[in-house]
Amino acid sequence: MRLNVVVLSLAVLLFGCSEENRTVHEDQPKHNVVDKTPEVKQPVEQQTNEKAELASFFPPDGSTAFFQGEGNEFASFTLQTTYIGANHIAQVEDNGGVTLLKVYRITDLAIELVYKEAVDAKPTLPTAQEAASFPVLETILQKPLTVGNNFNGWTIQSTTASITTATTVYHDVIQLTHSEDTLTTTKYFVKNIGLIRTEDMMVTPNKEQFVITSTLQKIE
Numbered sequence: 001m002r003l004n005v006v007v008l009s010l011a012v013l014l015f016g017c018s019e020e021n022r023t024v025h026e027d028q029p030k031h032n033v034v035d036k037t038p039e040v041k042q043p044v045e046q047q048t049n050e051k052a053e054l055a056s057f058f059p060p061d062g063s064t065a066f067f068q069g070e071g072n073e074f075a076s077f078t079l080q081t082t083y084i085g086a087n088h089i090a091q092v093e094d095n096g097g098v099t100l101l102k103v104y105r106i107t108d109l110a111i112e113l114v115y116k117e118a119v120d121a122k123p124t125l126p127t128a129q130e131a132a133s134f135p136v137l138e139t140i141l142q143k144p145l146t147v148g149n150n151f152n153g154w155t156i157q158s159t160t161a162s163i164t165t166a167t168t169v170y171h172d173v174i175q176l177t178h179s180e181d182t183l184t185t186t187k188y189f190v191k192n193i194g195l196i197r198t199e200d201m202m203v204t205p206n207k208e209q210f211v212i213t214s215t216l217q218k219i220e
Contacts, residue, residue, distance in 0.1 A: 050108040050143070051087070057111065057141060057174075058089050058104075058194045065194075065219045068166070069095075071212035079195075085128030088114075092123065099123070103131050110142040110151070141189065145174060154178045163188050163197055165215050170196055193219070 059065050061083040069075020077095035084090055084103070093100045101123045103115035114134035115126070126134075142151040149156045154176050161173040173196070174189045182204075188197040196216040201209055 051106050054111050054141065054143075055089070055106050056191045057189050058091075059219055063219050066217045067214040068217045069212070069214045071200075071210070073097075075212050075214045077214065081194075082125060084125060084131050088126075088128060088131040090125050090131075092119070094121070101125070103134060104140065105131070105134070105136070111140040112136045113138040113140055141174070141176070153180070157186075161188065163190075163215075165196065166217055 059079070059081045061081060063081050065079040065081070067075075067077050067079065069077070074095040074097045077093055080092040080094075082090045082092075087106050089104045089106065091102045091104070093102060098118050099121055101115065101117055101119040102113060103126060105112045105114045114131065114136055116137060139152045139154075142149065145156065145159060147156055147159060155178075156174060157177050158175040159172065161175040163170045163173050170188075170190045170193075172190065176187045176189070178185045182202055184201045186199040186201075187195060190196055193216070198214045200212040202211075203209055
């Protein structure tokens with residue numbers, strides 16, 4: 001009788017240990033699956049928001065912007081904007097002397113110029129697939145959008161500048177400056193509109209300053 005009790009007790013003990021080990025083994029993969037879920041989804045949402053923020057520095061799709069120039073007969077120009085897919089934007093710039101087709105690529109980090117050529121008045125725009133194959137020519141704007149950030153010779157001088165045009169006062173304007181030899185170029189960008197002003201200041205051999213400006217007048 002005592003032997004039977006011992007055997008029965010040992011069987012119960014072994015069964016309990018087996019159940020405990022199986023419970024631990026089954027619970028482990030469940031915790032691993034839950035922990036990995038946010039690591040996969042979060043970067044995708046963040047990239048989408050970053051691209052949308054940079055794309056906001058362009059005029060609306062299908063619009064035409066009119067710039068008034070001073071200091072040079074070709075400083076006045078029109079800028080027609082067309083969106084090519086989700087990552088590329090084309091602009092046709094016409095200053096009365098030459099028509100340029102420019103194509104920009106929007107990444108998570110920057111706005112990149114990937115195409116710039118003289119074209120006819122009504123050029124055929126590249127497809128999204130063609131634009132994706134263009135090499136990077138120049139970085140136009142790059143994150144972080146903070147004062148002091150440098151890229152390709154450009155420096156963000158301000159993110160809170162104010163620019164007054166003939167019809168509007170723009171606030172929270174991003175001011176970029178590039179200097180080379182005797183020429184200093186300054187560009188001003190604002191969200192939901194894009195470029196609103198350019199300034200080219202040259203110093204002559206006589207140490208005199210000569211300035212050419214192009215300022216946004218309206219968008220249709």
